[in-house]
Amino acid sequence: MYMDGLPKEYKIPQITHNRNSLSLRNRSRLFYQVAGLRAKGTLGRGKAITFLHGTETSSWGDEEGLASLLASLAETNPDRLYMFESTARGFNMFHDMYVTAKKARTQRAIFCGWWRNEFYSVDPESSVYKTYWDGRLTGEEKNGTATSRSSTALRSTHGRSLGGGGSCMKGSKTTRSCIRNSRPRKTMLS
Secondary structure, three states, X not given: OXXXXXXXXXXXXXXXXXXXXXXXOOOOEEEOOOOXXXXXXXXXXXXXXXXXXXXXXXXOOOHHHHHHHHHOEOOOOOOOEEEEEEOOOOOOHHHHHHHHHHHOOOOEEEEEOHHHOHHHXXXXXXXXXXXXXXXXXXXXXXXXXXXXXXXHXXXXXOOOEOOOOOOOOOOOOOOEEEEEEEOOOOOOOO
């Protein structure tokens, strides 16, 4: 379990731990919930949430559930943190949240391109690079590069992608997206 790997000074004694929740002696509680299609609007209902990590949000199929979860988030607690992250997968609820966060004063949208991971690129002098790269970008790659540079001031790097990571908000197949809400501003990470 995660707690076992913590340094002694950070370990908080457990009261209960099961498949639904973890309760700690300092009155903290972690709830484990699944945001699939079967939630039917009950996600987060009856809770006052101050910390949230919503993962693979683009796969959540229950709009009522997401609305219920968002309604349960604390708005005034100065120590709140809400983070939603996902592989984009096109236009969906996560895309809508990301676009909202880009415009909002209380949220931040942060784009994390999968190509930034050194394990998804190869040395330009390698045989793999020379096998799969003819020196020209495809139309989709040109569009993605222009979009990335204009929105993130990303500098061109040497190396050719070998794949990995999800789908872009703009429809290409090259991004990892996250949304993060935090104090004092809610933040969206993409």
